[in-house]
Amino acid sequence: MNNEAPLFGRIALIGIGLIGSSLARSINKYSISEHISIYSRSPETLKKACDLKLGDSYHRDPAQAVKNADLVIICTPMGAYTTVAQAIAPGLKMGAIVSDVGSSKRSVFSDLNPYLPDGIHLVPAHPVAGTADSGPESGFSELFKGHWCIITPLETTDPTAVTKVKNLWIRCGMMVEIMDASRHDHVLAITSHLPQLISYTIVGTVADLQDDLKSEVTKFAAGGLRDFTRIAASDPTMWRDVCLKNKDAVLDVLGRFMEDLTALQRAIRRGQGDLLEDSFSSAREIRRRVIEAKQDFINVKPKDES
């Protein structure tokens, strides 16, 4: 598929869910590494990854999985990062790069750095792409294509290591932006974490309704609820961790949102039609910007990709 030389001799993927397995497929398809070693905590998941031929070697021991790897990418829920760091530390090669794909970035430093040996380059990254599916069978090589990957190194991070991680994601079809971790966490709290939490909440509000109403509610979901149920089908463990890891920024935007919702509530109660219409109209401007930024698409798994 690709005539360019591999960027890495050996990449280790720790965790092989939607993102990990999509990355494995992308690494294979675009010849990004000579060898992919895969670790999963769950024997069933590891077997699935093996059946799907996602890697070149499969490991039950994290330290074995990262042995001789030039690049280690942590693709587990963020709540497991500290355990993972402790487990891989003894196996890491001197000069190896450790990266991740998590949705919160400030926490990566505090969760990983204390456990990584000297001479390891920590380059946190966040490919902003996904679907509501989970597990190694749900991944596909083009998941990342056309979307943005945010990399959040420290000022002191080795630029060569940053460039290597950047090139990996570019080869996967992403555009890359280097950003301060705090800024990432604030921007993503708005563009991703808040929408996700609201989807969970609205679907939860529905789930709390008595049973007869529930059947009608799902029947008429085409009125708008449908889209929220799709978003709310995302992995609960992953999102639990995002909330806890990006707590400050999430609480900040949740607070702003609740202020705005309270203002809306008051406008409806008071029958302030002009205020409602003005406020609804302003949303179209943001829509226009998203289309201009060419981010109004979602990659879907092709039927013929295993």
Place this chain on the structure above:
Amino acid sequence: MNNEAPLFGRIALIGIGLIGSSLARSINKYSISEHISIYSRSPETLKKACDLKLGDSYHRDPAQAVKNADLVIICTPMGAYTTVAQAIAPGLKMGAIVSDVGSSKRSVFSDLNPYLPDGIHLVPAHPVAGTADSGPESGFSELFKGHWCIITPLETTDPTAVTKVKNLWIRCGMMVEIMDASRHDHVLAITSHLPQLISYTIVGTVADLQDDLKSEVTKFAAGGLRDFTRIAASDPTMWRDVCLKNKDAVLDVLGRFMEDLTALQRAIRRGQGDLLEDSFSSAREIRRRVIEAKQDFINVKPKDES
């Protein structure tokens, strides 16, 4: 396209936006009426409808448009209903059926009934289907296919008139449910009005951010915000009217939602991971039900339909 006999001699469409124009296309495609007469308040819209050959006659006077019509369907924003009722009343044929497509149903009786002459059958209806687009050019004949139409007659409404409206929507590809107007308003407040208001609010929260953050926010919209901006691109006038017409039910579900959001906020602040995960997991059950109810799809306009 269809060998069945027309259900009506003449249907008048008052308003020819997304829903009105989709209905006109459907009526044509499935030979539902021998004649379609179209009224629009806006000369530009009426000209577009004429250019698109959506009807058989085009009118600037509502009373003229409904003359000799067996069925009149009001497809304007709900805020215009009373004006429309007053304007069509002098032209209505004795025994004609007046119906609509609005998203709130209790208000239809209070907005229309006082102005309709005796001998007119009022049969409110709500085809639960739509896209975020508006205007006559955005409609398409298969918009309604596979979704539900809710009809909310009074107990005293002539059953023959109800059956006629029911058959129209069935021929357009919909499944039909007869429901009490209050129940409709409560169910739709949850499945449609709340999701819409939340989408407007979250996109509004983003719109209020300072300009530099706004560009980053749209760039990384793939994290979840994108779906909300699409929903929030819907017609602001239509949704203003829905809020005001279904005020009680909307404020009720908005109140429930805010309670749930406050509980979420507290769980995040307290770091209650188990509570978060349980709450997020329960959302998957509703998702499963929506899929079972076969409502996880949206019809899109085919490229070759004008």
